[in-house]
Amino acid sequence: MTTAPVNPAPERDAITTPYPTRYREAEDRSRRIGRALKHIARVDQVDEELMDRLGRAYFERDEPGAELARAMRLRSGEPGAVSRRQLDEALTSGSAGLPDDAPQVLRDYLARLEDTPDWVDWDQIARGQKVYLRLGQNAADILLQLSLIGGYRFGGPTDLLVSTGGLTGDTTLRRLAETSHWTMSLSIPDGLRPGGESWRLTAHVRAMHAVVNNAMEPRWDTERWGLPINQSDLAATLGLFDAVVLLGVRTLGVPVSKQDSADVMHVWRYVGWLLGVDDDFLVERERDRHRINYHVLLAQAGLSEAGPQLTQALVEAQRQRIRGGLFPGVRARVGHERLLSMLTVLLGRESMREFGLPVRPPWAHAYLVALNGLRYRTPWGRARLESWGEKVRARERKETFGDAEPDIGRPAAA
Numbered sequence: 386m387t388t389a390p391v392n393p394a395p396e397r398d399a400i401t402t403p404y405p406t407r408y409r410e411a412e413d414r415s416r417r418i419g420r421a422l423k424h425i426a427r428v429d430q431v432d433e434e435l436m437d438r439l440g441r442a443y444f445e446r447d448e449p450g451a452e453l454a455r456a457m458r459l460r461s462g463e464p465g466a467v468s469r470r471q472l473d474e475a476l477t478s479g480s481a482g483l484p485d486d487a488p489q490v491l492r493d494y495l496a497r498l499e500d501t502p503d504w505v506d507w508d509q510i511a512r513g514q515k516v517y518l519r520l521g522q523n524a525a526d527i528l529l530q531l532s533l534i535g536g537y538r539f540g541g542p543t544d545l546l547v548s549t550g551g552l553t554g555d556t557t558l559r560r561l562a563e564t565s566h567w568t569m570s571l572s573i574p575d576g577l578r579p580g581g582e583s584w585r586l587t588a589h590v591r592a593m594h595a596v597v598n599n600a601m602e603p604r605w606d607t608e609r610w611g612l613p614i615n616q617s618d619l620a621a622t623l624g625l626f627d628a629v630v631l632l633g634v635r636t637l638g639v640p641v642s643k644q645d646s647a648d649v650m651h652v653w654r655y656v657g658w659l660l661g662v663d664d665d666f667l668v669e670r671e672r673d674r675h676r677i678n679y680h681v682l683l684a685q686a687g688l689s690e691a692g693p694q695l696t697q698a699l700v701e702a703q704r705q706r707i708r709g710g711l712f713p714g715v716r717a718r719v720g721h722e723r724l725l726s727m728l729t730v731l732l733g734r735e736s737m738r739e740f741g742l743p744v745r746p747p748w749a750h751a752y753l754v755a756l757n758g759l760r761y762r763t764p765w766g767r768a769r770l771e772s773w774g775e776k777v778r779a780r781e782r783k784e785t786f787g788d789a790e791p792d793i794g795r796p797a798a799a
Contacts, residue, residue: 414687417735422682436683439620447662449661450598451599475487476495513648524634525569527629530731534695545613588659616662616663619662623666637757647669650669700725704720704721725742725744726748
């Protein structure tokens with residue numbers, strides 16, 4: 386395994402192939418990883434048109450976000466420059482509160498986000514937010530173990546994270562908690578309406594992606610990986626946050642009805658739209674997402690050195706989450722073993738070996754399935770699900786930011 390060097394990116398016109406070299410590079414391995422997903426998605430044969438779309442999307446960016454990023458990287462005082470403060474104020478005040486001298490690119494970015502698509506059903510959004518809230522710690526566990534760490538099994542985005550220092554060293558725990566806080570914030574009632582807290586956070590995440598892409602692209606090995614942050618990887622990330630979470634919580638004994646699934650998928654379709662994911666990759670049905678996810682798997686490269694680096698950093702960082710209270714050392718040890726037990730079940734022995742992690746018996750799944758049976762299948766448990774979810778959301782916020790205001794998904798000033 387080797388981490389590809391960050392080389393100057395060739396001009397797009399100089400790239401003679403429609404796909405980066407990572408495309409379908411480890412297809413046999415991906416098929417092994419995706420055996421169960423292929424069955425769940427009912428994929429009889431590979432859709433080569435979809436594979437071609439995913440391959441070409443490695444060279445596609447979020448263009449409205451890119452326009453804002455170019456403005457944010459201009460020096461203060463230059464014509465058209467947008468500062469982080471201006472972005473913050475614009476997302477808080479909305480279009481009606483923009484000053485007369487606001488840069489046009491900022492006006493355009495805000496107007497696009499406020500122009501909610503006709504297909505958005507706010508009643509369904511509200512139902513989906515409640516479903517996600519009721520998933521509580523189960524969603525947090527799956528997001529860490531299957532969505533985040535599971536995604537580290539493939540080169541490209543992992544190498545970008547290592548290059549930017551986003552999830553290594555002292556920033557590991559904070560970046561993890563910031564991601565968790567953002568996803569949990571999506572369950573805040575009315576938070577996704579224009580101007581709401583989770584709407585603003587999502588708009589900041591999109592801007593951050595665009596700024597990182599703009600900064601890294603000149604020195605990134607585009608021929609190898611595609612653009613640093615591209616439409617294919619954005620589609621993959623969206624799939625890890627919607628259908629993969631629904632699939633994962635079911636393995637923990639959480640019942641997810643067809644209506645619950647449809648409502649959660651609708652929430653994430655809108656979130657994906659806010660993030661600038663191409664319409665081709667926005668879906669309403671869970672099975673459609675599983676189908677895309679299986680093809681995304683086939684399009685991936687193999688494991689690079691960045692995967693084990695990030696995974697081991699995250700696993701070790703979990704010990705630092707336990708502070709104060711009774712027997713913090715014991716609780717940290719139990720939490721560490723719980724994580725390894727769950728990862729063994731969710732990722733499998735092959736992936737554990739690749740990451741350099743020890744395999745553990747499935748004791749954590751066993752007790753969680755029993756516990757979730759009480760939570761979700763008894764009147765006593767169901768009556769407390771929303772309050773439990775709110776406590777999990779509040780705890781994530783407190784552990785991450787203390788008494789300070791959240792400051793996530795915000796690009797550094799240009």
